[in-house]
Amino acid sequence: MASVTDALDTPTGKALVAADQNGQNAEEDFVDPWNVHTSSMKGVDYDKLIKKFGCSAIDDSLIERFKRVAKVEEVHPLLRRGVFFSHRDLHVILDCVEKGQKFYLYTGRGPSSDAMHLGHLIPFLFTKWLQEVFDVPLIIQITDDEKYFWKDLSLEKVKEMAVENIKDIIAIGFHPEKTFIFRNLEYMGQSIGFQETLARIKKRVTFSQNRGLFGFSDSDSMGKLSFPFIQAVPSFSSAFPQIFKGKTDIPCLIPCGIDQDPYFRMTRDVAPRMKFLKPTLMHSKFFPALQGANTKMSASDPNSAIFLTDTEKQIKKKINKYAYSGGRDTVEEHREKGGDCSVDIAFQYLTYFEENDEKLEKIRQDYSSGAMLSGEIKKILIEKLTPVVLDHQTRKESITEDIVRGFMTPRQLAFDF
Amino acid sequence: RHGQIEKGLASIMASETDSRDTSIGKPLVAADQNGQNAVEDFVDPWNVHTSSMKGVDYDKLINKFGCSAIDDSLVERFKRVAKVEEVHPLLRRGVFFSHRDLHVILDCVEKGQKFYLYTGRGPSSDAMHLGHLIPFLFTKWLQEVFDVPLIIQITDDEKYYWKSLSLEKVKEMAVENIKDIIAMDFHPDKTFIFRNLEYMGQSVGFQETLARIQKLVTVSKIRGQFGFSDSDCMGKYPFPFNQAVPSFSSAFPQIFKGKTNVPCLIPCGIDQDPYFRMTRDVAPRLKFLKPALVHSKFFPALQGANSKMSASDPNSAIFLTDTHEEIKEKINKYAYSGDRDTVKEHQEKGGDCSVDIAFQYLTYFEENDEELEKIRQDYSSGAMLSGKIKKILIGKLTRVVLDHQTRKKSITEDIVRGFMTPRQLVIDF
Numbered sequence: 128m129a130s131v132t133d134a135l136d137t138p139t140g141k142a143l144v145a146a147d148q149n150g151q152n153a154e155e156d157f158v159d160p161w162n163v164h165t166s167s168m169k170g171v172d173y174d175k176l177i178k179k180f181g182c183s184a185i186d187d188s189l190i191e192r193f194k195r196v197a198k199v200e201e202v203h204p205l206l207r208r209g210v211f212f213s214h215r216d217l218h219v220i221l222d223c224v225e226k227g228q229k230f231y232l233y234t235g236r237g238p239s240s241d242a243m244h245l246g247h248l249i250p251f252l253f254t255k256w257l258q259e260v261f262d263v264p265l266i267i268q269i270t271d272d273e274k275y276f277w278k279d280l281s282l283e284k285v286k287e288m289a290v291e292n293i294k295d296i297i298a299i300g301f302h303p304e305k306t307f308i309f310r311n312l313e314y315m316g317q318s319i320g321f322q323e324t325l326a327r328i329k330k331r332v333t334f335s336q337n338r339g340l341f342g343f344s345d346s347d348s349m350g351k352l353s354f355p356f357i358q359a360v361p362s363f364s365s366a367f368p369q370i371f372k373g374k375t376d377i378p379c380l381i382p383c384g385i386d387q388d389p390y391f392r393m394t395r396d397v398a399p400r401m402k403f404l405k406p407t408l409m410h411s412k413f414f415p416a417l418q419g420a421n422t423k424m425s426a427s428d429p430n431s432a433i434f435l436t437d438t439e440k441q442i443k444k445k446i447n448k449y450a451y452s453g454g455r456d457t458v459e460e461h462r463e464k465g466g467d468c469s470v471d472i473a474f475q476y477l478t479y480f481e482e483n484d485e486k487l488e489k490i491r492q493d494y495s496s497g498a499m500l501s502g503e504i505k506k507i508l509i510e511k512l513t514p515v516v517l518d519h520q521t522r523k524e525s526i527t528e529d530i531v532r533g534f535m536t537p538r539q540l541a542f543d544f
Numbered sequence: 545r546h547g548q549i550e551k552g553l554a555s556i557m558a559s560e561t562d563s564r565d566t567s568i569g570k571p572l573v574a575a576d577q578n579g580q581n582a583v584e585d586f587v588d589p590w591n592v593h594t595s596s597m598k599g600v601d602y603d604k605l606i607n608k609f610g611c612s613a614i615d616d617s618l619v620e621r622f623k624r625v626a627k628v629e630e631v632h633p634l635l636r637r638g639v640f641f642s643h644r645d646l647h648v649i650l651d652c653v654e655k656g657q658k659f660y661l662y663t664g665r666g667p668s669s670d671a672m673h674l675g676h677l678i679p680f681l682f683t684k685w686l687q688e689v690f691d692v693p694l695i696i697q698i699t700d701d702e703k704y705y706w707k708s709l710s711l712e713k714v715k716e717m718a719v720e721n722i723k724d725i726i727a728m729d730f731h732p733d734k735t736f737i738f739r740n741l742e743y744m745g746q747s748v749g750f751q752e753t754l755a756r757i758q759k760l761v762t763v764s765k766i767r768g769q770f771g772f773s774d775s776d777c778m779g780k781y782p783f784p785f786n787q788a789v790p791s792f793s794s795a796f797p798q799i800f801k802g803k804t805n806v807p808c809l810i811p812c813g814i815d816q817d818p819y820f821r822m823t824r825d826v827a828p829r830l831k832f833l834k835p836a837l838v839h840s841k842f843f844p845a846l847q848g849a850n851s852k853m854s855a856s857d858p859n860s861a862i863f864l865t866d867t868h869e870e871i872k873e874k875i876n877k878y879a880y881s882g883d884r885d886t887v888k889e890h891q892e893k894g895g896d897c898s899v900d901i902a903f904q905y906l907t908y909f910e911e912n913d914e915e916l917e918k919i920r921q922d923y924s925s926g927a928m929l930s931g932k933i934k935k936i937l938i939g940k941l942t943r944v945v946l947d948h949q950t951r952k953k954s955i956t957e958d959i960v961r962g963f964m965t966p967r968q969l970v971i972d973f
Contacts, residue, residue, distance in 0.1 A: 276759055282752055312755060316748035322741055323711055329779035330705055337778050349766055350758035353782050 158386050159342065161277070163413055163423075168451075168470045170420035173212055173385075173412060180388050182213045182410065189217065196221045203256040204482050205411070211253060213385060213410040215395065220380050220407045224261065229544065230378040231371075232257055233361045233406070235268035236296065238288040240426035242434045243295045245512070246414030249479065251299050253411070254382050258305065264370060264540045265306045266361050269293060272311040273358075276350035286310065293531055295435055298523035301534075304541040307370065308534040311357055317537055320368040321360055328356045331397045340389050358387075359394040362406035369537050371544045378404050385410040415475050419451035435520070439513050446473065446505050446512070453494075454501030465497040466504070473501070473508045480511050587815050588771065590706070592842055592852075597880075597899045599849035602641055602814075602841060609817050611642045611839065618646065625650045632685040633911050634840070640682060642814060644824065645836040649809045653690060658973065659807040660800075661686055662790045662835070664697035665725065667717040669855035671863045672724045674941070675843030678908065680728050682840070683811045687731065693799060693969045694735045695790050698722060701740040702787075705779035715739065722960055724864055727952035730963075733970040736799065737963040740786050746966055749797040750789055757785045760826045769822055787816075788823040791835035798966050800973045807833050814839040844904050848880035864949070868942045875902065875938050876931075882923075883930035894926035895933070902930070902937045909940050 156171045157164040165171045177184055185206070193202055205211050223230050234254050236247065258265050271289040274280060280288075289310045296308060315321055334352075337343065343352050360366045364377035371377050381391060388410060395405040416424040416431050424432040430449045433442055453471025455461035468474040468491055481487045490507065493499035585600045586593040594600045606613055614635070622631055634640050652659050663683050665676065687694050700718040703709060709717075718739045725737065744750055763781075766772060772781055789795045793806035800806050810820060817839060824834040845853040845860050853861040859878045862871055882900025884890035897903040897920055910916045919936065922928035 272755055275755055282755065312751055313748055316745065316751035319742055319745035322745035326701055326704055326711065326741060326779060329782075330777050332778045333775050334772065334778060334781060335774040338774075343763065345764040345767070346762050348759050349761050349763060349782055349785065350755060352763060352778070353758060356778065 160386050160389060163386055165421050168419055168421050170415060171413060176385060177213050180213075180385070180392070182215050182388065182408070185209070185212055185214050185217070185409070189214075192218075192221060196224050197260050199260060203253055204484075205249065205253045205256075205479065207484070208478050209412075210249065210479060211382065211409050211411050214408055215391070216405060216407040217380075217409060220378060223378050228378070229263060229542065230261070230380055231263050231364065232265040233268070233379050233381050234265070234383055235270060235358065235361075236292060237270040237273050238285065238292040239274065240288060242426055242436050243292060244424060244426075244432035244434045245476075245479075245515075246424055246432060247295075248299065248435075249414055250382050250384060250411055251296060253409075255299060255301060257380070257382065258302065263305075264542050265301060266367065266370075267296060267301075267306065267308040268358070268361050269308065269310045270354075270358065272315075272350070273354050275312070276348055276354060282312070286312070290531060293534070294523055294526045295519070297526050297530060297534055298519055300522070303530070303533055306534060307367070307537070307540065309537070310535070313535070314537065315357070318366065318368075320373075321366045324360045324363050324366045325356055327401050328359055328394075328397055329353075331400050332356070332393060336393075340393050355390050355393060358390045359397075362391065362394045363398075363401075363403050365403070367537075370540050370542070374544055376404055377544065379406040380409065381406050382409045382411070385412065414479065415472055417445060417449050417451070417472060419472065420470065420475070422451075433512060433516065435516060435523075437516055439517065442513050442516060443509050446509050447502075450476075450505060450508070452501045452505075455497075458500065461500060462497040466494045466499070466501065468495055471501075471504070473504045476508055477504075477511065480508075480515060589815050589818060592815055594850050597848055597850055599844060600842060605814060606642050609642075609814070609821070611644050611817065611837070614638070614641055614643050614646070614838070618643070621647075621650060625653050626689045628689060632682055633913075634678065634682045634685075634908065635838075636913070637907050638841075639678065639908060640811065640838050640840050642839040643837055644820070645834060646809075646838060649807060649836045652807050657807070658692060658971065659690070659809055660692050660793065661694040662697070662808050662810050663694070663812055664699060664787065664790075665721060666699040666702050667714065667721040668703065669717060671855055671865050672721060673853060673855075673861035673863045674905075674908075674944075675853055675861060676724075677728065677864075678843055679811050679813060679840055680725060682838075684728055684730060686809070686811065687734065691971070692734070693971050694730060695796065695799075696725060696730075696735065696737040697787070697790050698737065698739045699783075699787065701744075701779070702783055704741070705777060705783060711741070715741070719960060722963070723952055723955045724948070726955050726959060726963055727948055729951065732959075732962055735963060736796070736966070736969065738966070739964070742964070743966065744786070747795065747797075749802075750795045753789045753792050753795045754785055756830050757788055757823075757826055758782065760829050761785070761822065765822070769818055784819050784822060787819045788826075791820065791823045792827075792830070792832050794832070796966075799969050803973055805833055806973060808835040809838065810835050811838045811840070814841065843908065844901055846874060846878050846880070846901060848901065849899065849904070851880075862941055862945065864945060864952075866945055868946065871942050871945060872938050875934050875941070879905075879934060879937075881930045881934075884926075887929065890929060891926040895923045895928075895930065897924055900930075900933070902933045905937055906933075906940065909937075909944060 154166045156176065158171065158176060190202055190206065201207065220230055232254055234250055254265060269289045269292060271285040274288065275282060275285045293308055337352060337355065341355060362379050362381065363375065364371040365375040391406060391408050398405040416422040418431060422431065430445055433445060450472040451470065453467035453474065455464055474491065474494060477487060477490060490499065490504065494504050583595045585605065587600065587605060619631055619635065630636065649659055661683055663679055683694065698718045698721060700714040703717065704711060704714045722737055766781055766784065770784060791808050791810065792804065793800040794804040820835060820837055827834040845851045846862065847860060851860065859874055862874060879901040880899065882896035882903065884893055903920065903923060906916060906919060919928065919933065923933050
């Protein structure tokens, strides 16, 4: 509850050194909610980022404690393998669980297009596991307002995109009686609790603080400047009186991409002044783009990612043709030197989707030694990803408007608070 | 006339901005210690300064803001279209003195098209004073004359962001003020009153309209229009949009059956104009109608038109909670008098009605033109002394205030809830 701010070196500044034309110069990584830049094939330097943001690495002892408190033999692969690598106050949530106190989960998504890709799944897969392990409510915020303000889209279009994404999220298999999913532009007009919490936050953040955290400029619309507070609000149980019986101090755990951290630094900074609890965070690394960790995934470039709408053929072709390979130029060289797992996208993707540690380790050894060729590792990945995507599509087909409405209706959940 | 209608309709939809010299500048010359130097009047939604005993120079303000004076021909047209013998004294006497697009509303009425009224109040304290009544008295008359719905916005969020008050406190103040407003006798089936912090969480229509406006207005425009600074909280910045939203019928789908182009007329104090310049500026880009406005002058403070009314200074105004004794004492003791220093001098030269508060107040509350004119003549000629004009005023105001208190007593929580429930009103759209 202390007023200690963890907003240390918080301005999300521009990259210090511009890259030269070949991207050869070492250039500082740049991470904010709307942009992730790195010039390294290995991706963002997460140790540096942890320092810059002032969060804490999830180390082995924390994972051990997690296992004990959650009473599980093993934590989820995404945690085990360091995809979820950083946190703020995770110990506090574990303390609550030890004391038999309930908490809730909060995560979200900006509906950036009709199609979600594999990278979008990651926080949801982990969140789903957390919901099952701890048996807690889950709030999912769909930031249609963010898209409306940042993109040249109509209200109707962002609403359509939001509903389409919500179907994808439901298809991941969340528990309907323990999960509330909402679009901002709708729920904001359905909840006095949300509006009052929003007002409390807005009163406590100045224009210059807002600008400093998010880099807004004078030519930005007021919609943009107002948005960060909307993302902050669900961190407080006062926004959901129908779920938490009006209680305002239910602890909150937020699994999210590390690029979302600025929103929650701001949130944690105002919380004590509102006499509310600071939300806890667990951050994930960036899912690498198909064409390499220093490239961007984008809905407008179909070959930059595997989309949840891809066919079997498309998955096969994309992996074979576009997945950045850490293999050597010739078979001979590859057998000799082995492949570079740290940049190889097929291997990287397997760290996300191959749950079995032993299998993954075997693949790592074989590929690194050169025993396994690029084509082979890609084949393994294709076989792994295809059922993931196809099963998802099957589940999604059975999701009706009524099911969507069910998740989106503000209501009491199957928990007693 | 037809040309006027075409022009009027065209101007609603045109992208013409009516923001001429819209920046809210600081006064050009600082007043010296005696307030002797001519200081430019300063008017924005949070501050009204004038150094003149006669009050703000409204002609200059009309020029500065780029709105239009309500002239005799407009008042005549109003009478014809509204089918009334006389317009309300507040309009007749130029308390409501300025407008934007009032002709457009009259055009609608002529064509049998419905419009709606929108006005509001910032709950600045538990107690409202007489000056607060003015826009509501006029709005009530408009509602009766045209038989249209009325939306009243209580800006509890504004008070929350600007003052050091809790959410609970602004809510209490809002409800108390709503009782005062209901006591003015608005039609329960045609009037929707809401607190921002409540209705904003009850209306997807409000939120969507708000988002549309927010997308179209930049930070620099808001800062320029309202003078916000880096150290202002992020609650203040978007507040002007909350005040703008009810100008569009899309914010009240339950009343207007989802129609987004029902014309709106906003009676308000002239200091509120900046909000609606901004609103009228974005309206065409939203493909919505620009709201029409009718502006009122400032109700002068008891101690003179260049002083301020304030809830923290009980002697600066007549409050709706004052007793007859308090009204009598305040008028006699504190009401700025335009009389002369001695009785003899007064009978010779007469009193100055243009600064005399008792006379000014009577222009607001004495409905009978002939009575008022007689008082004006007698006081200006010196036939009537200050004590007498104050006595007349005390009698008038006491009735107004005590009647109000009586009506207010009978207002229950249920009645308040009735006005505040989002619902269809009895007027069909």
